[in-house]
Amino acid sequence: MLVIGSGIGGAATAWHLAARGAEVVVADAARPGTATEAGAGIVSPWTSRWEDALYPLAAAAGRYYREFTAELADSSFEVVGGMIVSADDAELAEAQERLASRAADAPEIGEVRRLDPAQARELFPALAPGLGAVHLAGAGRVDGHLLRRALLSAAERRGAKFVEGEVAFRADGTVVSPDGPLEADSVVVAAGAWSRELLAPLGIDLPVTPHRGQISHFDLPDTDTDTAAWPVVLPRTSHYLLAFGGGRVVAGATREAESGFDYRVTVAGQREVLENALTVAPGLADATLTETRVGFRPGTPDGLPILGLLRPGLAVSTGFGAGGLTNAPFAGKLVAAMALGEDPGFDLSPFAPDRF
Amino acid sequence: MLVIGSGIGGAATAWHLAARGAEVVVADAARPGTATEAGAGIVSPWTSRWEDALYPLAAAAGRYYREFTAELADSSFEVVGGMIVSADDAELAEAQERLASRAADAPEIGEVRRLDPAQARELFPALAPGLGAVHLAGAGRVDGHLLRRALLSAAERRGAKFVEGEVAFRADGTVVSPDGPLEADSVVVAAGAWSRELLAPLGIDLPVTPHRGQISHFDLPDTDTDTAAWPVVLPRTSHYLLAFGGGRVVAGATREAESGFDYRVTVAGQREVLENALTVAPGLADATLTETRVGFRPGTPDGLPILGLLRPGLAVSTGFGAGGLTNAPFAGKLVAAMALGEDPGFDLSPFAPDRF
Amino acid sequence: MLVIGSGIGGAATAWHLAARGAEVVVADAARPGTATEAGAGIVSPWTSRWEDALYPLAAAAGRYYREFTAELADSSFEVVGGMIVSADDAELAEAQERLASRAADAPEIGEVRRLDPAQARELFPALAPGLGAVHLAGAGRVDGHLLRRALLSAAERRGAKFVEGEVAFRADGTVVSPDGPLEADSVVVAAGAWSRELLAPLGIDLPVTPHRGQISHFDLPDTDTDTAAWPVVLPRTSHYLLAFGGGRVVAGATREAESGFDYRVTVAGQREVLENALTVAPGLADATLTETRVGFRPGTPDGLPILGLLRPGLAVSTGFGAGGLTNAPFAGKLVAAMALGEDPGFDLSPFAPDRF
Amino acid sequence: MLVIGSGIGGAATAWHLAARGAEVVVADAARPGTATEAGAGIVSPWTSRWEDALYPLAAAAGRYYREFTAELADSSFEVVGGMIVSADDAELAEAQERLASRAADAPEIGEVRRLDPAQARELFPALAPGLGAVHLAGAGRVDGHLLRRALLSAAERRGAKFVEGEVAFRADGTVVSPDGPLEADSVVVAAGAWSRELLAPLGIDLPVTPHRGQISHFDLPDTDTDTAAWPVVLPRTSHYLLAFGGGRVVAGATREAESGFDYRVTVAGQREVLENALTVAPGLADATLTETRVGFRPGTPDGLPILGLLRPGLAVSTGFGAGGLTNAPFAGKLVAAMALGEDPGFDLSPFAPDRF
CATH class of the missing domain: 3.50.50.60 (FAD/NAD(P)-binding domain)
Known part of the structure; x- marks a missing residue:
């Protein structure tokens, strides 16, 4: 084989x-x-807008994550919780409803709570002041x-x-x-x-076909913050935020379906990543931009x-x-x-x- | 000594x-x-808004550039022309007027021409479509x-x-x-x-005190363009553009008076540089972001x-x-x-x- | 305060x-x-040749490590064991004797074993074939x-x-x-x-005065090896080897007492690090050289x-x-x-x- | 077409x-x-050991270089002279003889001189003290x-x-x-x-098949040296040295015929480049190692x-x-x-x- x-x-x-x-x-x-x-890993299929064919697979995959990583006895995966963030209450309500409707078949989602902006910032201090959140306890992060x-x-x-x-x-x-x-x-x-x-x-x-993703790594200079406990942040775009210990924050990612195998960090791609990261989390402004990676995801029609x-x-x-x-x-x-x-x-x- | x-x-x-x-x-x-x-060098004191005390020194310095670099028999300095670019006709008129008033005492300025957007883009193809320009023949670039x-x-x-x-x-x-x-x-x-x-x-x-500047280097993938001939570009901000041969374009720079000696490329600084570069020259969107340098300029009160x-x-x-x-x-x-x-x-x- | x-x-x-x-x-x-x-951290004061004044402090510091990191509930420190490696039996015997004499007052040293080259390579597969080892169970690694x-x-x-x-x-x-x-x-x-x-x-x-250390990070391409379990390697020079999970190996370090604050990775420094790493562990030859860091240790007369x-x-x-x-x-x-x-x-x- | x-x-x-x-x-x-x-370019076919089929093509190519770069009006190519260096007089004699025998058909070779170690070091100050040289005026360098x-x-x-x-x-x-x-x-x-x-x-x-070359760039800190005038250095291995202006020296290159398309800078490859560079030119010891590039040359059986x-x-x-x-x-x-x-x-x- x-x-x-x-x-x-x-x-x-x-x-x-x-x-x-x-x-x-x-x-x-x-x-x-x-x-x-290249990929930073968020394991949170339940918050996706995936429908129909993909969601059942993804939901089963989400359930399976706890099982197989336990079997591996590996520390690459951790359940840290996640937040869908938005300034739009209707959007958050819709997200909460989607999670509620999926929770029956997916207890891995864990507790779902609506957070006001102050509560959201307490969990992820770099967040923009006006953003509310729907928090789910079961979201995880994985180091690919x-x-x-x-x-x-x-x-x-x-x-x-x-x-x-x-x-x-x-x-x-x-x-x-x-x-x-x-x-x-x-x-x-x-x-x-x-x-x-x-x-x-x-x-x-x-x-x-290759879909390029440009993904940046930041390093927070405020060494007195324990970033390992930060939840993953899921805006309503492709631009997520993911913290690891040691002040490392990952901001991803472009989705460039027409890129071909073009291994370059581009001016427009880097701008898009930074623009989105700072819109959602202006508290990252003074972080060090340590690295930008390029990965090619396999896309289908x-x-x-x-x-x-x-x-x-x-x-x-x-x-x-x-x-x-x-x-x-x-x-x-x-x-x-x-x-x-x-x-x-x-x-x-x-x-x-x-x-x- | x-x-x-x-x-x-x-x-x-x-x-x-x-x-x-x-x-x-x-x-x-x-x-x-x-x-x-760290510095990319534009030698064009005549287009500055420096007044009073500084302009006479700078004008004499501009005149002196041709003289001393000839004496050095060095190729680090080249007169490539420059463009003040703006979408605002009044701003361009003011710039042209300033150059005209300074030209009598500074023949190094060379010919001054008003360019419409199409003419400006012919000289600097990456420029935004709507930007007109005032072109002066005597501006130079220098490799520090x-x-x-x-x-x-x-x-x-x-x-x-x-x-x-x-x-x-x-x-x-x-x-x-x-x-x-x-x-x-x-x-x-x-x-x-x-x-x-x-x-x-x-x-x-x-x-x-140290004023941090974050300055980025781009590499144009369109290998069929001769960037050595591009004029320097001077928007009405601190964010200039400067091309060298071989497809290299330099986009500068932040002016961070409160930085102290902080040697980091920051998320906000990189965003500012890219944002400004793409606003003025969207044709740089697909360029490679090859490097960002940090330099500390000596600032005074x-x-x-x-x-x-x-x-x-x-x-x-x-x-x-x-x-x-x-x-x-x-x-x-x-x-x-x-x-x-x-x-x-x-x-x-x-x-x-x-x-x- | x-x-x-x-x-x-x-x-x-x-x-x-x-x-x-x-x-x-x-x-x-x-x-x-x-x-x-910049520093990769080996916590193994008992294998040092430090004498007189320094050893008592270091031994107390080694004992203290387990205590205070437990109090921090932090995962930056891990006891992974260490090996003094040498092709010279007398050198190993001397090292073993030193450890034995120190063990009475330092139970943290753990079990001390003499390993033949085959046993040593089993624990650290990249090791040179001819090197024997003295293994102590209590050595630790720390992520500074x-x-x-x-x-x-x-x-x-x-x-x-x-x-x-x-x-x-x-x-x-x-x-x-x-x-x-x-x-x-x-x-x-x-x-x-x-x-x-x-x-x-x-x-x-x-x-x-600043003593420069140049320290390199390698990434092993053999993704089927679990480097998190590798012991730290202590040759009889300043050039140690230290593995972390995910195939990362750290090779350090130069000790440059006359460097001043010179932040550069130098040709000779990089050569020294690579030369020493490959002499001790030729199995690292095909690893990726991912990064070299420069740090200034505070040295005293x-x-x-x-x-x-x-x-x-x-x-x-x-x-x-x-x-x-x-x-x-x-x-x-x-x-x-x-x-x-x-x-x-x-x-x-x-x-x-x-x-x- | x-x-x-x-x-x-x-x-x-x-x-x-x-x-x-x-x-x-x-x-x-x-x-x-x-x-x-990735390639640093030395144009000196006459010093090669290429025989038979390849030399006539290469010699014609060397002649053609001056012609076509003049036509391009391009500054990427410059005739700076070259030195075959060796501590072995017989080797130098053989090299000089080869050049002499080729000079009749290749006037581009220019003047050929034997240099003693002191003379060689005058031209390339970083050279090892014991190396003599055969200098040919016609060797060139090219920026690919x-x-x-x-x-x-x-x-x-x-x-x-x-x-x-x-x-x-x-x-x-x-x-x-x-x-x-x-x-x-x-x-x-x-x-x-x-x-x-x-x-x-x-x-x-x-x-x-791809033959990997790992090539390093150095930056000389002695800013008072005009490296633009340094000749190219050709030891009797694949490891040449090439200086450009501004203190930049290029040291190449490994020749790795079995690499496949493996885009990594490896520990052994970097060591080989540095080892060879410092053997030939120990004066580069304190240069900054700024960059190592990887290129794949197309090799044939x-x-x-x-x-x-x-x-x-x-x-x-x-x-x-x-x-x-x-x-x-x-x-x-x-x-x-x-x-x-x-x-x-x-x-x-x-x-x-x-x-x-």
């Missing part, structure tokens, strides 16, 4: 396969710009880099092997690495935004992931867009089952690769 | 002293954040890093010696370096924003430099604020003369150190 | 003062290059950045206030900040390598810290050299007591400021 | 095509890690970034158009860009190390470039290895001729694409 790609999607799939006793080889090209490494390593280490302990370097399909379906052919009865493609070019030699045109079999012996798990850190671990479990010829126990038909 | 500091101010002074036959030692602490290294090295090399060729490391005054007026006392009959302090702390042990409180003798054998040349690359080379000539007991041939009384 | 400086030394002192009920103000200039921020923030947060919770910006003594002993005079009946100077210039206006010449009263109402805690992360928290406790007029309960006479 | 790739190879080809009146479109994916951007832009600007002035973004061949030979199909009667592939994957969909397996027609309407110009800045401009002229169905006037048979 060969897994191509070792971002969160590939790492989770490999771990599940190894856990079920499969002989697993993980191949990774170590390209820059993986979505996993650490989680990926934890998954790969766990896979290795269960016998997975690793191949470094770029691998490629030949037209006949075999896979070659820099050190020669790789034998595999079955392959899972989890190569994120690079999945399309990987599959091209097989005559398969998977409509996955309908915004849904691509999960399942492309043909016998060839599965795929990609297309998560900005939802990869939330959804890919659970998806990896399902795709691992399919690759082993088992019933995943979850309706994956909306995500079937042949839907396009 | 000891010169403390080797930014543009100190380097120019040392060069002049050496050129007049003085035995010169230059001491420099190589601190980060010098204004010279290269000019400083050229001045120091020229000083060395004329016999100047160099001491690396932090030097300090003792209360008795002697100067010590890490390698022991430095003998000097006469000292020129040109330590920029650090001049105050340098002079403190002498009981002298020079009111110079009245905005004028401090030039002259603090007491016999102790001269000072600092306090240039954002005008150092323009004014310091000429000031170095004048202060060198004073330090040698000669008449500088220019009225420096408005800049006298004892005016505070 | 005013504490000047908020590195580990100042932060610990402030926390102790606040814990004892003093009204504490902490002033910090946020200069770059603090030893605390996180520890400092934890101390400051704890101090704040106990009422400490914070002043940002550069403060200075006037000759009359009063202290001024950018916002005006600071009132304090008593002052503790904990300004690290900058303590000398801080005290100069008082006519006090504290012989503390006799290599001992300076702890105690300079005069009534003026205490000092600095001069820790490369031992600051280990020794400063405990020293902060002692100096806090002295500043409050209490008996520190530990013989600080070898560290008295007036010994020079 | 479509040129894919706009490094030196593609830019030169496009310029030549446009100069001959062809309608040219240049497509470039702006990938990081291009050899052109500036040269590429100059070629593209010149091509644009002659009518070339530009397409940004990744293009791909379809199996039927048509080319698609992010904005749709590109029409072209004829295509030149000049995509450097990426040429192989570009051609794969056509069933063509061009044996070009026999070390020769691949120039010519793959089939009618499809030409290729790549495989230059470390010699691209020297050889690609001339090769671009020849391949442009072939693509236009003309006789290139130079025997390209050793470089034919079908030789593998």
